[in-house]
Amino acid sequence: MRTPFLFLVQPTKGMDMRVNKQKLVLVGNGMAGVRTLEELLKIDATLYDITVFGAEPHPNYNRIMLSPVLAGEQTLDEIVLNPWSWYEDNHITVHAGRKVVEVDRVKRIVRAVDAQGDVVEAPYDRLLLCTGSSPFMLPVPGKDLAGVIAYRDIADTLTMIDTARTHRHAVVIGGGLLGLEAANGLMLRGMTVTVVHVNAWLMDRQLDRVAGDLLRKSLEERGLKFRLGAHTQELVGNEDGRVKAIRFKDGSEEMADLVVMAVGIRPNVGLAESMRLHCDRGIVVTDTLQTVTDARIYAVGECAAHRGIAYGLVAPLFEQAKVAANHLAEMGYGRYVGSLTSTKLKVTGIDLFSAGDFMGGEGCEEIVMNDPFGGVYKKLVIKDDKLVGACLYGDTVDGSWYFRLLREGLSVAQIRDQLMFGESIPHDAGQPHA
Amino acid sequence: MPVNRMPEPTVRQPLPTMTDTRSTCPYCGVGCGVIIESEGAQITGVRGDPEHPANFGRLCTKGSTLHLTASAAVTMQTRLLQPMQRLQRGSAAASVPWAQALDVAADRFARIIADHGPDAVGFYVSGQLLTEDYYVFNKLAKGLIGTNNLDTNSRLCMSSAVAGYKKTLGSDAPPSCYDDFKDAQCLFIVGSNTAWAHPILFRRIEDARRANPAMKIVVIDPRRTDTCEIADLHLAIQPGTDVMLFHGMLHLMLREGWTQPAYIARHTSGFDALERTVRDCTPDQVAKVCGIEPSALIEATRLFANSPSTLSLYCMGMNQSSSGTAKNAALINLHLATAQIGKPGAGPFSLTGQPNAMGGREVGGMANLLSAHRDLANAGHRAEVAALWGVADVPAAPGKTAIEMFQAAADGEIRALWISCTNPAQSMPDQATVRRALERCEFVVVQEAFATTATCAYADLLLPATTWGEKVGTVTNSERRISRVRPAVPAPGAARHDWSAVADFATRLEARLPRRAPGTLFPYTLDDPAGAQAIWNEHRETTRGRDLDITGLSWALLDTAGPQQWPCPEDQATGPATGPATGRSLGKARLYEDGVFATPDGRARFHNAAYQPVAEARDERFPFSLNTGRLRDQWHGMSRTGTLGRLFGHVPEPLVQMNGQDMARLQLGDGDLVQVSSRRGALVLPVRASTEVGPHQSFIAMHWGEEYLSGQSSSGERIAGVNALTLPVFCPDSKQPELKHAAVRILKAELPWSLLAAAWLPADRLQATREALRALMARFAFASCVPFGAGGALQGGAAERSGVLFRAAAYEAPPAALLMEIEALLGLASDETLRYADVRRGQRRAMRLVRNASNAQEAQLEGFLLAGDTRAEAWIKTLLLDQLPAQSFGRQLLRPGATAPAGVAARGKVVCSCFGVTETAIATTLRSGTGSESERLASLQAGLRCGTNCGSCVPELKRMVRMTASEIASTPVPVAATA
DSSP: OOOOOOOOOOOOTTOOOOTTOEEEEEEOOSHHHHHHHHHHHHHOTTSEEEEEEESSSSOOBOGGGHHHHHTTSSOTGGGBSSOHHHHHHTTEEEEETOEEEEEETTTTEEEEEOTTOOEEEEEOSEEEEOOOEEEOOOOOTTTTSBTEEEOOSHHHHHHHHHHHHHOOEEEEEOOSHHHHHHHHHHHHTTOEEEEEESSSSTTTTTOOHHHHHHHHHHHHHHTOEEEETOOEEEEEEOTTSBEEEEEETTSOEEEOSEEEEOSOEEEOOHHHHHTTOOBSSSEEEOTTSBBSSOTTEEEOSTTEEETTBOOOSHHHHHHHHHHHHHHHTTOOOOOOOOOOOEEEOOSTTOOEEEEESTTOOTTEEEEEEEETTTTEEEEEEEETTEEEEEEEESOOTTHHHHHHHHHHTOBOGGGHHHHTTOTTOOOOOOOOOO | OTTTTSOOGGGOOOOTTOEEEEEEOSSSTTOOEEEEEEETTEEEEEEEOTTOTTTTTOOOTTGGGGGGGGSHHHHHHHBOOSOEEOSSTTSOOEEOOHHHHHHHHHHHHHHHHHHHOGGGEEEEEOTTSOHHHHHHHHIIIIIIIOOOOEEEGGGGTTHHHHHHHHHHTSSSOOOOOTTHHHHOSEEEEESOOHHHHSHHHHHHHHHHHHHOTTOEEEEEOSSOOGGGGGOSEEEOOOTTOHHHHHHHHHHHHHHHTOSOHHHHHHHEEOHHHHHHHHTTOOHHHHHHHHTOOHHHHHHHHHHHHHSSOEEEEEOHHHHSSTTHHHHHHHHHHHHHHTTOSSSTTOEEEEOOSSTTHHHHHHTTOSTTEETTTEETTOHHHHHHHHHHHTOSOOOOSOOOOHHHHHHHHHTTSOOEEEEESOOHHHHSSOHHHHHHHHHHOSEEEEEESBTTSGGGGGOSEEEEBOOTTTOOEEEEOTTSEEEEEOOSSOOSTTOBOHHHHHHHHHHHHHTTSOOOSSSOSOOOOTTSHHHHHHHHHHHHHHTTTSTTOOTTOOHHHHHHHOOEESOOOTTTSOSSOOSSOTTOOOSOSSSOTTSOOSSTTSOEEOOOOOOOOOSSOOOSSSOEEEEEEOOSSOOTTOTTGGGOGGGGSSSOSOOEEEOHHHHHHTTOOTTOEEEEEOSSOEEEEEEEEOSSSOTTEEEEETTOBTTTEEOBOTTSOBOOBGGGTSOOOBOTTTOOBOTTOEEEEEEEOOOOEEEEEEEEEOHHHHHHHHHHHHTTGGGSSEEEEEEEEOOSOOOOTTTOOEEEEEEEEESSOOOHHHHHHHHHHTTOSSTTEEEEEEGGGTEEEEEEEEEOSSOTTOEEEEEEEEEEOOTTHHHHHHHHHTTOBOTTTGGGGGOOSSOOSSOOOOOOOEEETTTTEEHHHHHHHHHHOOSOHHHHHHHHHHHHOTTSSSOTTHHHHHHHHHHHHHSOSOOOOOOGGGO
């Protein structure tokens, strides 16, 4: 079936008719890029003729809400951020379902092809690369079997939903944020799910061991099964080439009609590299999100490497978008200096929050509270009288307060003893209770 | 409050299977009769013996809980059950068979005696031993070994009274009896907190006052104790000025012509010299020295001299003094000068501190005495005793008294010590010296019922002894009344009667020493009541013709006719009683009725001694007087009472009391830690403002030894409790040390890091846990470790619920491992424990919540630990102790600070421990009460039943009634934070 989406927006009345208006081309119709456009339009809607290329045949949707969709808590329509009408209203040319294959930085032309191989070209004055990232697939035998997928986009989500109708056993490789959300969704859709994780505890990049173990306990209570510290040897297929089991280095096996790999993401830098842009764990950008190689070209989002970090979370992308838009709008004073990230798990009924340097370490002091009675664990990491990390499980009410303290980097020496008990704690008069 | 649904303790119906055994209470010198209820080998209950003439069925808070101290759990965890030998000091003791243990002891003693002579060994025994135990000890030391180095803790207790009696009346015999209370028109209570130290006597005083409202009561005590509640007049004299007061009174009597010249002329000698001495003791001079109003002095003198009958009751305030003998004698002087003696309701009546200090002296169990009140100094007496024992002679050289004995051991002069039934490492003054003595001494034998006393740690040999409910023999109480002590249950483990073990040792030693007599000196059937009776009969024979002649008595007679007073010579007694003779009095109730005294010339002697101030006066460097004394619900070193949480309801933790003005001046608040230091040692403990103590004075209960209150001194040693401070200076005549006064400095202790941990514990682990925690006390600059109990009425072993509370402070947070050790001991190392930890700030909090078995919605706090910031104690401790529902608090339990997230009202300290009635309940009830004080007290007792059983708390209730009357109804309710 033919990819239907092609809009060529005609000039209409009232539209700015300035000649030689600058051309801005966005590669990647995702959250980072579209947010950048939104920020830009807020500042000046008339500055550019905007063209958008998107590989997915969808308008921009909220990728991080795929989990609720999988869990059946939301529908696809509900997670669309910018319906087609939005592009129309903002006079943006969209090439959805068209993959950019080449960029000529000399002639400043973007060249894309659609499913049929028809070529579309668009010239640019400024180019915004938001190619995002791709799931990393474990290089194990059988990774190409049918029923072995990643968890990245609507297509993956729909595959899981369909498979859940027809099959029993799911294995999710990767006990991180995404993996657990996938596992939870599949379980809610009636599959028996085993989460395979190579490390000793879940979400080891967001939680310390205590919190990780608490998380595992409560997920186990919900019916998930776990194989921690398990190394995948291979994926075993059946005669019609569909996965049927996963085999571990220790020789043991788990049945698997569906294997979801959520072991991390890799920035999509293929196009950038073909353009001879300097890449290192992402497209290397400056504090204005311009690529270090070509000042006309910006990179924002998971594909960009700023000060050596390519962020995989949504909050930093939005911060980058602000700065990039500021620069595109020729204001030029915005600077991006990196983001502090915080994590929440979108599994209903499980509250966890982590931010900053929650593992502590050299020169760090920990304040720890453990409430097995209420299933709550909190750890605050303090360095030089400043809050530098937090890891909360079971009660995340104060997460935002801690995150604020973290970002503001103010001294907590005065409130240290109350810190653990939340923002609302009145200062203690020290008088005996009568 | 679970007060009114509790069963009446005194009407507990004995079960058919239950055996009743008549015996006596092992605590104070009142010598109350108890009926021990037992089932098989287990003591199950205790009640007052309605037929015993000391108490007529009443018991005090301590006596009525005796059975709880004999529970299986307490026995298993605290009793010494096997002979134990320690091959190296500081190492753990290993159990050995009796024969081996006694042979070891005999070998060591024999060798030391052979190498260094008989005076190189010493025996330090106890006023809590039975007469029979005492007798064998005395015979062993003076008869077999040939040393007079045998002294007892009565030296710290009664010896000034003894010396006072002998110097004036000629004999160590309290001339009065309890019945005199009802005949007295004026009671003169000096240096005695009778309300707390002799509660049952105080009940009798209250009865007498009720029967005779005209009776006047004067209390003389530097402290305003609960005893003052009943007083018409209280003279809060400066510590140690008693002699000046009494001389001043005599001065006034002479001036006013209130003396009885006729009596003085006919029955006394030495008055003229005394008259000259008191001439200078003018009222103004006395008022100045004693710090009292001249008017009060005159009133007191008038009451003493002009009342038809004046009875003075006195105790440690008089005795524990560097001029104790002079104090006793000066008071007796007044009785002689006014003829207030030898008639009903009159006389100088020394109240004995211990249950058998009297019996001990009767058998001559002191370094300066011989059997039956005979005197070592007297060659004739020595010969008599030698003849009675069938030995060539008894040593003439006076032996070392308590203080001298330990000094001698510290100097290496005494090389072997046998300590029985007492705890010198807790109770002796100047602990530094005592401990040096115990460490230096080559061979230390400790004969004990409890393995938990501080002294046990210094023993090379530990010998398990029987105790209350197991022992067989006799005791003599304050009024010269001999009561039988009968066993209700067999001895636990390998424990033996003290006399039995000593006699066994003595025969083994006999074989290793040169022969003293043809046969053995100790021909008693061991471990058999017959043996004890044989010893008593031998003792009885020694009294023939003496002032304490009891040849008219026998065990059979004591069984049929009940307890009897001495003297009771053969001719006087009507022989074996016929028919139901119980309660018949055979002995002499009152002495000197004929005005003939126990002196060669039959005349009482006035003692002429000038007033001497305290040995260690206050000065700039040590500006406070330290006084020590008893608590209402504790006994001595608390090896027994300390096992019961409920007895800590009245005074839960160690503290020093100060006058509010002094505290304000030093900017101290209630509960602040202070360092109390004297020239001999220092101590850290919390301070509390008290209206009982005057300015420049302070008070610490004598009970707080290192078993309950300790820490690490600046020089790194274990702090020895209250007697680290007291001084060893003693009275030249009685050799009794001045435990009642030391000059101390009191400064705020700067220990920023503090700890409070407490938990409910099962009975079978409570004592062991406390012992384990006790071992950790020396790891902190300050630490105290006490049990606590659930409130509620006294209702027997099963229902008792107890826990342990550990408090400490230090300069900085200790290693986490130490705190984890404490948590583990208190059961806080559990999955149910809520925790908060900020290592850097030294903050650590742990709360153990446990869901109710019955109702899972409810949860209670079972234990907690607060480290660093312990202000939350104000409400957390209440949650635990009052067992309030805690589920709603959740993580808020871990919050710092003294303010509870929701209202937590404490019940306050327990005032009436029989019914577990608390301060708060009483205050609440009182605020709604109306009418006269006595009416309001009555309605209080009717409403809450407090003070209606043992009555020990009645004086306190009266005070609270008065206080509430004097206040407006807006009294703040006391809370645990300050209780």
